[in-house]
Amino acid sequence: MRRLSLYLRLLQEADAQREETISSEALADRSGTTSAQVRKDLSLFGSFGKRGLGYGVPELLRELREILGLNRRWKVALIGAGKIGSALISYRNFQLRGFAIEAVFDVDPRKIGRNLAGQEILDDHEMERTMAEKGIEIAIVAVPAEAAQAVVDRIVASGVSAVLNFAPVRLRVPEGVALRHVDMVVELEGLAFALTSEERR
Amino acid sequence: MRRLSLYLRLLQEADAQREETISSEALADRSGTTSAQVRKDLSLFGSFGKRGLGYGVPELLRELREILGLNRRWKVALIGAGKIGSALISYRNFQLRGFAIEAVFDVDPRKIGRNLAGQEILDDHEMERTMAEKGIEIAIVAVPAEAAQAVVDRIVASGVSAVLNFAPVRLRVPEGVALRHVDMVVELEGLAFALTSEERR
């Protein structure tokens, strides 16, 4: 439920603005959906609103954080300290929401040992051991496409059960492992498709 | 239709391997869906296969490129030369698929005039003019969340009708403008959600 995540963000903004209460209509407006959708989404997890009034911002915020599992810190490892990896490690929005990158790996001997945003880049060979020792829960894969499947296999073998993949390949993971793709090329192609279909009309 | 984009990628791989023909079953396997799905997807645009044989790799490749509008180069501008922007500009996979970043903008006076992967970083104030002059068709927004809506408004006003947004906000664009989000935080939160729901079971 990716919309929940969006609602959470909007609630944080509303909270920062000191709004005390928010209607499904308002949430819908800000998230680009409909009020019925918002209510259905939320009602899946309980009934948090007050009729005639809307949802209490702080309460709903708490509930959503609970539902999404964001009341705690998550230990994250980054695999691949290339351009994208480097951009991600200092991405404030991860830290802000409780995702702490606690290990960085790369295969390039020239990078190993160097410091990246306060983290020492570790040798790829240490990956399995370090993952287990530090109790990493989520891995971010930012390696070239050719290397990605091998990396994810090792990650999964060392006990991590959630992977966020930036490499432009479809990865295979065993059942029970959560996997998400961030595929920038697909998104761009989606735009190209939209532009050309429009043209054709 | 984001699967089409994926099929295209798989076909390119198949083509590189000199496979001449591919069945819906094989495509399904590699893309993590079902053969019926693949056939339905493709049949939406025409019938490209040969019964008993499968799809001709080069032919289907050509068709898909045509459908997705990838037979030509797309002129892209990057707005925001921060960490993410810098990573994107040298992302080979964009160039490889015909997306050419032809202008880069930033507001930071320290960055303006500097060279980024062969592109001079231009002053944000030049944006409207340069966009029009160069005939930019797609804009990539990689600025902080607070600045994103203002930027996208200006982009749209200067005639660009496709936007790929990396800022963690939901942008509003007028009808007729294609918009896609790459929201890394949402994806990570999706993983956190998956992990905690599993736990609850």
Add this chain to the structure above:
DNA sequence: CCTATCTTGTGAATGTTTTCACAAGGACTC
């Protein structure tokens, strides 16, 4: 040329998601 084997393309069935529409609950006013 006939048969066996593949694999497409597509209606029909099934499943999922979104939207509609409205009863019921709460707050505020007079």
Add this chain to the structure above:
DNA sequence: GAGTCCTTGTGAAAACATTCACAAGATAGG
């Protein structure tokens, strides 16, 4: 405390997407 105004929560309907299942082409081998 009766009436009005909001806004939720939710069944039912509609829209959309996926899967099933199979007739019909195409090939290959004898």
